[in-house]
Amino acid sequence: MTEHNNCYLNEIYSAIQGEGPFVGIRQIFVRFSACDLRCTWCDTPDSLVRTELCSMEDGAGTRKFHKVKNPLNDNTLLSHIKLLLPELHHSISLTGGEPLLQCDFLNNFLPLLKKRIRLPVYLETGGHRPKELSKIVNLLDFISMDFKLPSSANTGILWDKHKEFLEISLKAKNLQSVWVKIVITEDTLSDELIHSINIIKSVYPKNNLEIFLQPVTEINNTGPPDELKLLNIQRDLLKIYPKIRVTPQVHKLIGQR
Template sequence: MSTSSTANSRTARLIEVFSAIQGEGQNVGTRQIFIRFAQCDLRCHFCDSVHTWEVPESCRIERSPGERDFETHVNPVTQEHLLQWVQRQHQPGLHDSISLTGGEPLLHASFLQSFLPLVRQQTSLPVYLETGGHRPQQLRQILTHLDSIGMDLKLPSVSGETWWQAHRQCLQAAHSAGVEVFVKIIIAAQTDLTDLLQAAQLVAAVSPEIPVFLQPVTPLEQLHPKQVPLAVPRPDQVLAWQSLLKQTLQWVRVIPQTHKMIAQL
């Protein structure tokens, strides 16, 4: 799979656009306009969005915020159309921010570089990026257009992916730019203690004040051939790991995927 951006500055490949409650990390419980981009260059064992790994022929766009009255449009989509769809969702006072999610949104960095100033001008909403935190060059392209970043830190023992250097570069770039950033770490019964220690040291080296969210894995009902089954960590494991990370980090919270508990997309 190519590691270059999948989109030019005028078009993007989408999965969907919709309004929902954010269920993970620092923004949990807030209402967001979600722009879900297609394609990801990672194959995490715990991924619950394997449908975003490739580019579909079409995407689905919600007509009315929260109504799930989707219509279908052909990929790729233009900036103009995406701006229209976001504006249709943007009812006064309803949303707290716009979420760029995926897939991996940074694969569309060239598109976002020109799109984000326009959508910010149109809505005045803060822009929040959800990223795997492994593409520092693309992140630097759009940092000035972001208000906050939720960065996954992939533990090799849980995700099957190893990106320590890239994670460090992304976290440092966001912190140095003064963009609000937090780290999300998926934990499972299989979590290797060495991985957690390395993750804590990586974050602390940038700033011990960066919030870290431990997210117990949500069991998958159906596995992709490139995934392996992961077990939910025991309560005593979670408590011990939080205690360990708090030795070097100021803010370590445990939050599961709350949007699944309330049947949100």
């Protein structure tokens, strides 16, 4: 068995998307195992490393799971996705962990998925793996890309990677939409936000990419900016870029996974 034919997953389930422009839609979430970052606010710690077992939901929204041994091959993954009634869903979310760490598997699997399931493919990513993105970008329909700020994400400096990632997304053939999500905390520095916006503007000079500021949901002693700080951040960014929306993690507000 090779990495091209097999993947390491953390869980598969049906849920309500709670972030970005598609809040409220129903998706099948395929959560990949392993991530090379360690964000301060990471809310999926179980997906950071490969594990022996993956949790599969028994039916769409039952929240009853059974365990399956990793790695899974493409046919096994397809049959689990089919169990979750794809016809009721808007798209399939590839999330993690960092799905692009398994881009060789995705390169093989996504054409099969598109042929057999016929749902759009939505990638949620840290936005820091441009080379891996380039291998599969023409198989994607939507990309939700993070910009990680050094002051609050604790991931080191990723500016060049984020820029290269955006440049690749701009040239993608079938992509319907890409947007940027920036998690902000009480520690977020305005200078870094402005730097992010300037990078985005340099790649998308027509300002046609939406940016979502997401105040962190309290975790690991990290909290969101207070009311005034948030208002001031959005005001300052709107002075240089028109599409700055502030959205929380809605699924957490409504008690969803």
